[in-house]
Amino acid sequence: MDNIKDKYEYIGDFNQGVAIVVKNNLYGVILMGGNEIIAPSYDYISPFKDGYAQAIRKGECKILDLSGRECKQYEGKLIAIPTKYDSVRDFKNGYACVQLNGKWGAIDVNCNEIYEPQFYFLSDFVGGTAKYKTEYKQYANSWGFLNVDGFRSECNLLEPEIEPDGNLIIERYNQRVRINNKGQLLVKNGESMIALPREFLKAGNFENGLAIVQDSTGYWGAVDINGRIVIALQYTDINSFRENKAFAKNKNGKLCLISANGTIIKEFATYSDGYSFKGGYAIVVTECGKHGLINNNGKEILSPLDGYIHYTKNPHEFEITSFFGGKHGLFMASTGLLIKPRYNKIIEVKKDCVKVEVDKIGESLIDLSGSVFVEKDGKRITFPDWCIGVKYLNENLLLGVTDNGRWGLLDGYGETICKPTFDNIGEVDNNIIPLIKKEIITLGDGEKKRKK
Template sequence: MNENLFQVTKDGKSGFINDKGQVVIDLVFDGVSSFSEGLARIFVGDKVGFIDTKGNIKVQPKFDTVSEFSEGMAYATTGDKYGYIDTAGNFVIEPKFYRCWGFENGYALVMQEVVSTGCFIDKFGAIKLNGRNFLVSKYSEGLINCSDNGDWGFIDINGNFIIPPTYKYTREFSEGKAAVAPKKIDGKANRKDLYAFINKENEIIIPPLFTGADIHFSDGMCAVYDNGYGYINANGQLVIPCDFYLGQHFSEGLAVVKPNGKGKTYGYVDKTGAMTINPTFTLAESFKNGLASVTTGKKYEEFKRGYIDKSGNYVWEPTR
């Protein structure tokens, strides 16, 4: 299944190119999104449907809102309630939720009402976990970060605390590590909200030296903050100094950064901290399948979007 297709817009119409910049799905839609599990959203007027990687319509544009597919399901609306559809566009969980998120490992976070604290459902729509505030929780790598009377730890999908709620804050697991803010550091209150990293045995493997920034590892690196953004490696070593105004996560060996100073543009650094693509873009996204989406223009009305390769060369010149 080839999903190395990239959405583009020109003269107000959208379609897809390949990684060589060649149009492979004609620009005939009012909007499109990236492919996920072989399907991409298409916008026709104010309705949304799906096409496959050949450009064939697989789900007619009939939804008001719909997400990308995750584990064969996408949340969708045809009114003011959310439910979940299958890849044929049929509701398999009827619209009854105020808000939904994507499935991960067989479960999804939903809000039942506007004042709901959130709960996890299975693929039949049955509630698996409820009774806690899950709205800032994430089910990742088999564990859910959540609070218990204001203290944070990690539970499994059955609601059992696997890592006791002894922390000030916790973030989700990524690459086997999770950022946690201890209540105390060296016997003193952690007033600066410094984060450490633990493993799934609740062992601190990276001490609390930095405030929260990227909060998760990707490509073996994590953005951290200390009067500027820098990066640590999987051993907790600061390998890229905190010299950037903004630093995003690594993907395919490169990270989007905004240098300190008066400049307001973005570029890309490699894992040594070298600026491999100069900061000339108004907006920049992470690399995916060898290309990255970048935006040029000083005002929103002037914004144009294109794609660059890892040498910083355009494979699709900015258009709108």
């Protein structure tokens, strides 16, 4: 015992078979025979009580048991950690990260190693998932993830985001996707999530039992809720399925209309893109941006026109907007009525006509052939195509306006009296009609002036 006294600067009283010792201002623990169970390495160790003591090392509070092992508290219990580790983080969600020789691994609450120390960095586990780095690397794509069952991804990711349930958000081809901790893509099916086989790298949500998927080849197809391929991955792009149909582009760059079972309904030579079907119709677009309309069989029911086509609440009714000027028109798929986009506003669609708003005129009526008309003495008077709206000057004389705001004169039978070449037409006074036309003349020095 005298030799033991010479070895330490201080030896405390023995309690529960052990004593606290101090050497070089560091605390340790010995057995009654003098054997060290904890070499002097702590800044402080309290007397043992009920088999445990509190200790401090480098500012960290620790709990030691009578065998000298550090203990971690987890869910009201103390877990004794094997002494071989250099450092141990607190248990979180059933697991703790341990360090040995500068490398990190992980143990469970029974101190079983689920990953031996091998990682440069290992995060705490969340929902059975952790992220890791194998070595110090500055570049972004140096992360991986792993789960408690032994699955480990490649270490070639941007830093993943771990969700509370253990699923992850990662970046693939500049798109954020959700995967589980087995690397399977997660896709929404209503309120639930479906895990697809790992071969699929990107996918859209399930709609009507199908999800659009892409694999490492870069091509797209579709799978059912069991992950079985329904449409072969042979398209460079596929839109969402609506009414059991979708638009897709084949390897030759041609737009195709395909069914939900993969049958090609039609391949288009004119169109380069299409919107989802609604009420049996779909809007299609040419390379130069013109819009047209097709039916369920891919048959064109409205040829491409210089304007945008929009769906409305009525599945057979389509609003048309001109590319320039924002003028409005209408197409009725049920009747074939086409009102070109020449009007400020479509006010009301009636059974046998359409009420529109015309600049400088106000309200006008359009018949089912797309022509302006007025009712007089129980009869319809129809006007030529140049006319988008009329108003009476007197009982037998009408003023008509064109798309570009030029004016012309029409008689009571709808015939043109004066072609629409005038900038303005004044009020009739004693059967005299003032016609105003702006002309551009060139003076001798090249200066241009307008003349009325």
